[in-house]
Amino acid sequence: MKLSLIAILLSLICLAIVIKINYDMSLEYYTVHGKSRAFFGLRHLSRLYYAVIGVLGLIIGLFAIKKKEKTGMIAVAISLSIIAIVCTIMDLWMWMI
Numbered sequence: 357m358k359l360s361l362i363a364i365l366l367s368l369i370c371l372a373i374v375i376k377i378n379y380d381m382s383l384e385y386y387t388v389h390g391k392s393r394a395f396f397g398l399r400h401l402s403r404l405y406y407a408v409i410g411v412l413g414l415i416i417g418l419f420a421i422k423k424k425e426k427t428g429m430i431a432v433a434i435s436l437s438i439i440a441i442v443c444t445i446m447d448l449w450m451w452m453i
Contacts, residue, residue, distance in 0.1 A: 357425050357426060357429060358425075359416050359417070359419055359420035359423060359425060359433075360417065360420045360425050360426065360429035360430050360432070360433045361429070361433075362413075362416050363413040363414070363416040363417040363420060363433035363434070363436075363437060364413070364429075364432060364433045364436055365413075366409055366410070366412055366413035366416065366437070367409075367410060367413040367433065367436035367437045367439070367440045368436065368440075369409060370406060370407075370409040370410040370413065370440040370441075370444065371436070371439070371440050371443060373406050373409070374403070374406060374440065374443050374444050374448070375443075375448070377400075377403045377406070378403075378447075378448040378449040378452060379449070379452060381396075381400055381403075381449035382449040382450075382452035384396075385449065397447055397450075403444065404444060404445065406444050407440075407441050407444040407445060409440070410437050410438075410440035410441040410444060411437075411441060413433065413436070413437040413440065414434060414437035414438065414441065416433075417430060417433040417434040417437055418434070420433060
């Protein structure tokens with residue numbers, strides 16, 4: 357049960373960071389003009405490094421399967437990890453404009 361909780365915590369931390377970064381990016385998008393607006397997403401590729409937190413949560417969730425922890429907790433942990441990874445890769449800031 358410990359590993360599942362750690363994986364869930366890591367995934368939630370990753371999601372919180374991703375939401376904060378994307379919100380800041382959407383606010384910054386209003387202030388840029390011209391070519392900067394066209395290449396805005398490319399300038400902020402460093403946000404993808406936070407996917408490592410989600411991947412780490414996924415790996416820990418997979419170790420929880422090996423340790424035979426509760427199936428429900430493992431399912432939540434792995435699902436949250438996958439959602440965190442996908443949200444990190446997607447450009448959510450475009451939907452916040």
